[in-house]
Amino acid sequence: VAVRAEAGAGGGINPAIRKEEDKVVDTVLTGELAKPLTAYCRCWRSGTFPLCDGAHAKHNKATGDNVGPLLVKK
Numbered sequence: 796v797a798v799r800a801e802a803g804a805g806g807g808i809n810p811a812i813r814k815e816e817d818k819v820v821d822t823v824l825t826g827e828l829a830k831p832l833t834a835y836c837r838c839w840r841s842g843t844f845p846l847c848d849g850a851h852a853k854h855n856k857a858t859g860d861n862v863g864p865l866l867v868k869k
């Protein structure tokens with residue numbers, strides 16, 4: 796299986812989000828979701844991480860990748 800990665804510094808997948816943390820973990824209790832549909836970032840490029848802000852579209856266009864958000868329905 797070929798794996799293509801646009802690596803961040805040091806070869807990781809995360810280029811800039813909360814790099815001071817040992818591991819980026821977010822918890823969402825679904826009962827607390829304010830909207831009926833919430834999009835969570837899986838490309839690590841969102842300026843509103845962990846929420847998707849559409850930055851994946853620019854990343855996909857620039858790299859030929861096909862990443863998109865995780866959609867969670869209430």
Ligand code: FES
Binds near residue numbers: 836837840848850
């Ligand atoms: Fe990362 Fe949309 S911005 S998946």
